[in-house]
Amino acid sequence: MANSSEDGELNVSFHGTSNSCCVSNVTNINFTSYEQSPDFYVIIPVIYSVICAMGLTGNTAVIYVILKAPKMKTVTNMFILNLAIADDLFTLVLPINIAEHLLHYWPFGEILCKVILSIDHYNIFSSIYFLTVMSVDRYLVVLATIRSKRMPHRTYRAARIISFGIWGLVTLIVSPFFVFANVYKDGLNITSCGLNFPKPERFWFKASRIYTLILGFAIPVSTFCILYIIMLYKLRHTRLNSNAKALDKAKKKVTIMVFIVLAVCLFCWTPFHLATIVALTTDVPQTPLVIGISYFITSLSYANSCLNPFLYAFLDDSFQKSFRKMLECRAD
Template identity: 80%
Template sequence: MAMENSSISPPNGSCSPLCERNWTDFNCSIPGQCFYPNFYVLLPVIYSVICAVGLTGNTAVIYVILKAPKMKTVTNMFILNLAIADDLFTLVLPINIAEHLLQYWPFGEVLCKIILSIDHYNIFSSIYFLTVMSIDRYLVVLATVRSKRTPHRTYRAAKIVSLCVWVLVILIVLPFTVFAGVYTVPEEPDHKSCVLSFPGSETFWVKAGRIYTLILGFAIPVSTICILYTMMLYKLRNMRLNSNAKVLDKAKKKVTVMVFIVLAVCLFCWTPFHLSTIVALTTDLQTTPLVIGISYFITSLSYANSCLNPFLYAFLDDSFRKAFKKMLECRPA
């Protein structure tokens, strides 16, 4: 079995999913070379903040959408699922932090598969739900331009689409779940690592996994989103030029702008991660403190996306702000 270090390797070859984000290691495969003391305390602090903020914010979003009757819209159904995906990831961050501090994996095979799977769910689920939201926005704009209604665009239909996205993401992540496992360093039987262990040629599987993640987790969905928004802007431009066309009402404009900004923030957080994959595929960078520092920064940025969306909703959506305020009010029984 060839072991594929899916993370920046801490001392003695351990492989933490906390630092992982799927091969941002820039070909760092020699145990003990990829860890520096400055990161030992700093990273758990950063990830603890992301965990606390993300868990609080996304849980609040989930609560508001489920409890407030006016929040049950098609767009909010997709936002709900996006918040669930982010919440799921932040829930397992404490385990990753513990592994980072212990510098070995003490939690067993089953939990290793779960943690690595959830980490990869987070890579794919965010961009896929944003792709669905972009498709939804395009259909709304198209229907408005043509002065048509969208009878099939219902809350129930949004639930079915969300379920299909979850099934698709699970199928995409399944290979990582299968290959995830606990690896024991031969020289140190007590030192265990949670890694992706591939059969056969390690080089082939590493490259195949990177390309697989890059294409399915970035290239295809981002290309789809770019095409949709280009077409959407074209339709809106023609609509303004056509004096007989009805402009988008204020509410639809606000939702469209919100989806666009959430998408922009997601791409800002995730693009460096996927660019690092391209760098890893095309170059052979030497492992230096600077390279490792950049790699950790890229990982932190991708993690941070899981806690930013609730602030965007609160800032951009009046209904969210009002619902948050009601939730925080202390009313007598």
């Protein structure tokens, strides 16, 4: 859902982050005919249900292990914990998205509309911001290892304070979407939940997409790309002493894990943001193919919320050991 207009200037009906990426620049859009299609009607709820089940199971396991296992209380794991909380929060509201898709209208009232749309946007910003902070942390760790310096201020408590700061920043960024989220009736008199902008709607809608693109993609992606380029350059052009040569093996493993989680996040979210650029600069025709691509891109961005736990399970030995140990304790 997005914005509505009584004069027909811009009438789009889709969720804040979903189904909007490819068609946000088209006027008088109506998805009802496509949503009634048996393919979309059945496939989308199935995909969302799988993402929801995998995401809730995996992220809840990550949260449980990090909170319960003493050895898991590290700086990196504090950021991973918050990343899992953000993903869990999003997957918890996916059933409401599924219900709305099946019903073809919004039955849950205005308060829940504002909450769900805000959480939908939290999903865009929180993951990328926590990954950016993890990249900064990795950069500082690698730099300190190269110089054989200690980092006395890099503590679990400091990571917790930074995490609270990120949640505060994301809340501030998402607050305009909470304000504009409303329940309204579209041209077909169907109750919808979306971003209901003041006039001129087209200007506000484009501004909201540019706002999301810059704060939710361009700035954080530029930040961690620059950091990793500098990190690789320093590693390649610095003669490491025996202490730093293996980058302390464990630190090297964590750095690789953060890099892979980052790469998967980019793989899942880049199509969404690229499609936003296309939608802002081109009049995309409303065709079944375009709607299908839009659903695929949205599902891919949603899928990021359930992939991270499996990456930790494959890439982090300490997570595997802690998880196995806890399972053994529960079995006993």
